[in-house]
Amino acid sequence: MSTDPNIPTNGGGSAVPPVKLTRKxxxxxxxxxxxxxxxxxxxLAQIQKVMPELGIKRENTVFVSGIGCSSRFPYYMNTYGxxxxxxxxxxxxxxxxxxxxxxxxxxITGDGDALSIGGxxxxxxxxxxxxxxIILFNNRIYxxxxxxxxxxxxxxxxxxxxxxxxxxxxxxxxxxxLAAESTFVARSVDTFTSHLQTVVERAMHHKxxxxxxxxQNCNIFNDHAFDMFTDRGVRDDAMIELNHGKPLVFGKEHxxxxxxxxxxxxxEVVELGNGISESDLIAHDEKAPDSxxxxxxxxxxxxxxxxxIGVFRDVTKATYEEMLAxxxxxxxxxxxxGNLEKLINSGDTWVIE
Amino acid sequence: xxxxxxxxxxxxxxxxxxxxxTIRFAGDSGDGxxxxxxxxxxxxxxxGNDISTLPDFPAEIRAPAGSLPGVSxxxxxxxxxxxxxxxxxxxxxxxxxxxxxxxxxxxxxxGGILITNTDAFNENNLKKAGYQSNPLEDGSLSGYRxxxxxxxxxxxxxxxxxxKLSSKDIDRCKNFWALGLxxxxxxxxxxxxxRWIETKFKKPDLQTAxxxxxxxxxxxxxAAEIFTTHYRVRRAAIAPGKYRNITGNxxxxxxxxxxxxxxxRPLFYASYPITPASDILHELSIHKNFGVKTFQAEDExxxxxxxIGASFTGNLGLTGTSGPGLALKSEAIGLAVMxxxxxxxxxxxxxxxxxxxxxxxxxxxxxxxMFGRNGECPVAIVAPATPAECFxxxxxxxxxxxxHMLPVIYLSDGYLANGAEPWxxxxxxxxxxxxxxxxxxxxGFNPYNRDPETLARPWAVPGTPGLEHRIGGxxxxxxxxxxxxxxxxxxxxxxxxxxxxxxxxxDIPDLEVFGETDGRLLVIGWGSTYGAIxxxxxxxxxxxxxxxxxxLRYLNPFPSNLGEILGRFDRVLIPELNLGQLAxxxxxxxxxxxxxxxxxxxxxxxxxxxxxxxxxxxxx
Numbered sequence: 001m002s003t004d005p006n007i008p009t010n011g012g013g014s015a016v017p018p019v020k021l022t023r024k025x026x027x028x029x030x031x032x033x034x035x036x037x038x039x040x041x042x043x044l045a046q047i048q049k050v051m052p053e054l055g056i057k058r059e060n061t062v063f064v065s066g067i068g069c070s071s072r073f074p075y076y077m078n079t080y081g082x083x084x085x086x087x088x089x090x091x092x093x094x095x096x097x098x099x100x101x102x103x104x105x106x107x108i109t110g111d112g113d114a115l116s117i118g119g120x121x122x123x124x125x126x127x128x129x130x131x132x133x134i135i136l137f138n139n140r141i142y143x144x145x146x147x148x149x150x151x152x153x154x155x156x157x158x159x160x161x162x163x164x165x166x167x168x169x170x171x172x173x174x175x176x177x178l179a180a181e182s183t184f185v186a187r188s189v190d191t192f193t194s195h196l197q198t199v200v201e202r203a204m205h206h207k208x209x210x211x212x213x214x215x216q217n218c219n220i221f222n223d224h225a226f227d228m229f230t231d232r233g234v235r236d237d238a239m240i241e242l243n244h245g246k247p248l249v250f251g252k253e254h255x256x257x258x259x260x261x262x263x264x265x266x267x268e269v270v271e272l273g274n275g276i277s278e279s280d281l282i283a284h285d286e287k288a289p290d291s292x293x294x295x296x297x298x299x300x301x302x303x304x305x306x307x308x309i310g311v312f313r314d315v316t317k318a319t320y321e322e323m324l325a326x327x328x329x330x331x332x333x334x335x336x337x338g339n340l341e342k343l344i345n346s347g348d349t350w351v352i353e
Numbered sequence: 354x355x356x357x358x359x360x361x362x363x364x365x366x367x368x369x370x371x372x373x374x375t376i377r378f379a380g381d382s383g384d385g386x387x388x389x390x391x392x393x394x395x396x397x398x399x400x401g402n403d404i405s406t407l408p409d410f411p412a413e414i415r416a417p418a419g420s421l422p423g424v425s426x427x428x429x430x431x432x433x434x435x436x437x438x439x440x441x442x443x444x445x446x447x448x449x450x451x452x453x454x455x456x457x458x459x460x461x462x463x464g465g466i467l468i469t470n471t472d473a474f475n476e477n478n479l480k481k482a483g484y485q486s487n488p489l490e491d492g493s494l495s496g497y498r499x500x501x502x503x504x505x506x507x508x509x510x511x512x513x514x515x516x517k518l519s520s521k522d523i524d525r526c527k528n529f530w531a532l533g534l535x536x537x538x539x540x541x542x543x544x545x546x547x548r549w550i551e552t553k554f555k556k557p558d559l560q561t562a563x564x565x566x567x568x569x570x571x572x573x574x575x576a577a578e579i580f581t582t583h584y585r586v587r588r589a590a591i592a593p594g595k596y597r598n599i600t601g602n603x604x605x606x607x608x609x610x611x612x613x614x615x616x617x618r619p620l621f622y623a624s625y626p627i628t629p630a631s632d633i634l635h636e637l638s639i640h641k642n643f644g645v646k647t648f649q650a651e652d653e654x655x656x657x658x659x660x661i662g663a664s665f666t667g668n669l670g671l672t673g674t675s676g677p678g679l680a681l682k683s684e685a686i687g688l689a690v691m692x693x694x695x696x697x698x699x700x701x702x703x704x705x706x707x708x709x710x711x712x713x714x715x716x717x718x719x720x721x722x723m724f725g726r727n728g729e730c731p732v733a734i735v736a737p738a739t740p741a742e743c744f745x746x747x748x749x750x751x752x753x754x755x756x757h758m759l760p761v762i763y764l765s766d767g768y769l770a771n772g773a774e775p776w777x778x779x780x781x782x783x784x785x786x787x788x789x790x791x792x793x794x795x796x797g798f799n800p801y802n803r804d805p806e807t808l809a810r811p812w813a814v815p816g817t818p819g820l821e822h823r824i825g826g827x828x829x830x831x832x833x834x835x836x837x838x839x840x841x842x843x844x845x846x847x848x849x850x851x852x853x854x855x856x857x858x859x860d861i862p863d864l865e866v867f868g869e870t871d872g873r874l875l876v877i878g879w880g881s882t883y884g885a886i887x888x889x890x891x892x893x894x895x896x897x898x899x900x901x902x903x904x905l906r907y908l909n910p911f912p913s914n915l916g917e918i919l920g921r922f923d924r925v926l927i928p929e930l931n932l933g934q935l936a937x938x939x940x941x942x943x944x945x946x947x948x949x950x951x952x953x954x955x956x957x958x959x960x961x962x963x964x965x966x967x968x969x970x971x972x973x
Contacts, residue, residue, distance in 0.1 A: 084825065337642060341780075350596055
């Protein structure tokens with residue numbers, strides 16, 4: 001690599017660059033071409049804001065995307081960037097991270113890109129646990145192709161390609177990530193700026209794959225998609241913020257909570273008081289080695305449950321790139337550094353005089 | 354190798370000198386015929402004969418025992434002179450069961466030696482092979498020198514007292530019994546195979562059993578009064594040097610390791626298992642001490658994309674597949690063309706279309722390699738001509754990819770992949786030199802700055818301060834690399850990408866004509882047909898005919914002197930294992946009335962069918 005050996009690299013996000021960068025250092029010279037009012041602007045702004053705080057150097061950062069509105073993202077970041085082809089960003093990011101583990105690699109994708117055409121790559125990148133951060137912009141619609149339903153569109157939704165309503169059952173992105181054994185799973189909302197910044201920071205600091213779903217409003221083809229629970233007036237009662245070790249309490253008055261119903265092992269919403277106290281509620285455990293709780297939380301959907309945001313799961317296991325490097329190290333120790341002459345001359349040989 | 358320990362102790366029977374022998378081993382796919390053939394090949398190579406092999410096995414791992422689809426064969430041709438093909442028709446057929454006999458007997462030369470395992474010719478097996486009566490008894494094989502040997506029984510008798518193994522395990526050693534017999538018949542030493550058995554079988558009983566079987570077969574041939582003669586094929590007068598036997602897939606893998614060492618860039622091989630390319634993944638995954646990273650991807654598309662990602666970071670990004678996989682990779686290859694990154698795509702061609710004939714050879718992906726992508730999307734294409742040549746063409750593929758900054762498709766095929774020949778080992782000095790430069794200077798940097806000679810853009814990899822830039826599949830403005838939908842820029846970029854490929858012609862060797870440089874008939878081949886075509890042309894030349902040949906290792910662009918050579922011959926013949934794909938390209942490009950000679954049977958050309966066609970066209 002041509003990286004200056006005197007400057008620590010930022011693969012794990014631990015090193016601090018000599019000069020403090022600002023948000024502007026991460027803004028490229030390209031004109032942003034999303035529709036005015038698109039939720040993508042906010043996500044871009046929060047990531048550009050967080051980047052300097054993370055101590056990542058621009059030259060060690062690569063944003064990789066597929067196809068879709070969100071996938072224009074890399075052009076707007078003044079880092080290395082690769083706008084690839086539909087659904088394949090995780091596969092290209094895998095090649096980037098596995099071949100150079102020192103890089104901080106980000107995959108920017110959407111619900112169609114990640115879960116429809118790229119579903120296979122997504123689950124396999126996750127299960128390999130490469131140290132890559134995936135930010136999935138979920139707007140529950142195909143925007144760039146002008147308004148067809150996506151794999152996260154609600155059942156029955158009328159769109160350009162489903163004038164009589166969607167008859168596909170939708171996917172839950174977090175369930176998919178958990179089923180693929182993601183070691184970090186989180187959710188935020190485009191307009192919840194400080195929450196989004198915190199989640200992105202957490203994702204960056206997590207070593208191993210990080211999967212972040214961001215509810216993102218498409219004001220052209222699916223406007224108000226999340227208003228029913230994200231609007232200021234309703235959000236306290238319609239959403240719940242997950243905090244590690246804290247009981248699952250929500251509501252404007254902090255008077256409601258999530259409890260395990262032992263009779264049939266389901267989560268239930270309960271009112272605090274009348275003999276029910278916070279100690280009866282589930283205490284969130286993002287570090288649980290298994291993903292049962294995270295999975296149950298991911299299944300909490302509006303309007304039956306408050307919609308959870310925050311970190312569902314954050315556990316550690318060896319990354320793919322670490323293990324690959326370890327195999328190379330072991331093989332080199334065992335066999336000695338590769339010697340081409342020896343390799344060519346190996347096997348049964350004979351000499352013709 | 355004039356003697357062995359056993360030979361030293363016995364009185365030699367009559368030895369007859371022969372120049373060239375073609376043997377085919379055939380049996381059930383569980384009978385170990387590939388192993389038997391490989392062992393015979395390696396021993397024969399060590400003895401100093403020239404050799405060429407053709408494994409021929411079914412796609413099914415274990416088709417029902419005794420059935421026709423389950424027959425597995427291995428043909429090898431060895432000689433005291435230079436040979437280039439596995440032989441047109443076997444002189445010897447070893448048939449381990451009725452199905453093997455049925456499938457292969459038509460190929461055996463009239464009067465050829467036919468060795469059969471009579472124990473396997475029972476009613477059940479005869480029925481499975483579709484025989485109404487036992488061909489060993491009904492006189493239908495009277496045109497051959499038939500040897501009826503109860504191989505299973507003889508093998509059991511030899512092993513019964515020496516090892517504690519089940520009768521099933523004992524029976525599995527019978528291929529070594531047959532191999533021992535063949536070693537006697539062709540005067541080969543046992544030692545190379547003995548050494549192999551000793552390292553391969555760790556369990557003492559299995560090791561002893563296979564050694565006993567091998568020696569028993571040899572001793573039987575010597576002691577029993579069935580063979581009056583055995584044969585000797587003297588060393589071939591081949592170029593001096595150190596040799597090893599190598600298959601195309603092995604040579605391909607070693608060649609890419611060499612490319613990495615020579616380029617001083619790490620090799621990253623991403624692949625999804627597919628016949629007949631998987632052995633390249635197996636081989637490369639061993640060589641981790643060269644820093645080689647191998648990645649078994651979730652699918653063909655991911656393998657291509659991961660190779661592109663690795664290339665973006667400055668690794669030698671490599672992927673390998675066969676025809677169906679190349680089809681899946683095509684969109685991503687387009688991305689590599691657009692982003693002008695150096696990746697190499699190995700296509701070990703097999704019979705198509707669709708799943709086709711996975712274990713059989715064909716050359717029908719040429720036009721897919723050439724045109725199989727959306728848009729105007731040219732890539733460079735190279736094709737090794739022999740198993741050993743796979744090594745140098747692998748190095749060449751990355752030399753071109755990194756110097757010209759573009760994808761290169763490397764077209765091998767099933768015959769090259771599994772076929773073997775002696776490889777004269779290059780010394781370190783003989784290996785090509787090539788230099789790869791990563792850009793580090795940010796002064797005046799633009800991602801699509803161009804080298805004036807090659808038009809290559811800089812290889813600027815993440816981790817380099819000051820070179821941060823964005824690339825992608827959307828059309829790029831030349832020099833700046835910014836997204837551009839401008840009509841003039843698009844035309845300019847399409848032409849530039851085409852020109853980049855065209856300029857490789859200045860960077861590759863001119864074609865050499867085999868034979869006279871002008872005359873009556875020019876035969877043009879590419880890829881694995883080299884051996885058969887050259888041998889056939891040589892035969893024509895020996896009979897005094899004005900026939901020459903050229904062989905294309907570079908298919909895009911063509912070597913600069915191709916057009917000029919075409920003009921110096923009256924007739925042009927293009928034999929291909931497809932329906933005339935190279936012929937189509939040459940006719941379109943050079944307006945020559947070339948005659949196509951297609952074959953799509955999953956098998957390579959025989960020399961005889963080529964000479965027949967050449968004669969026909971010659972006299973025409």
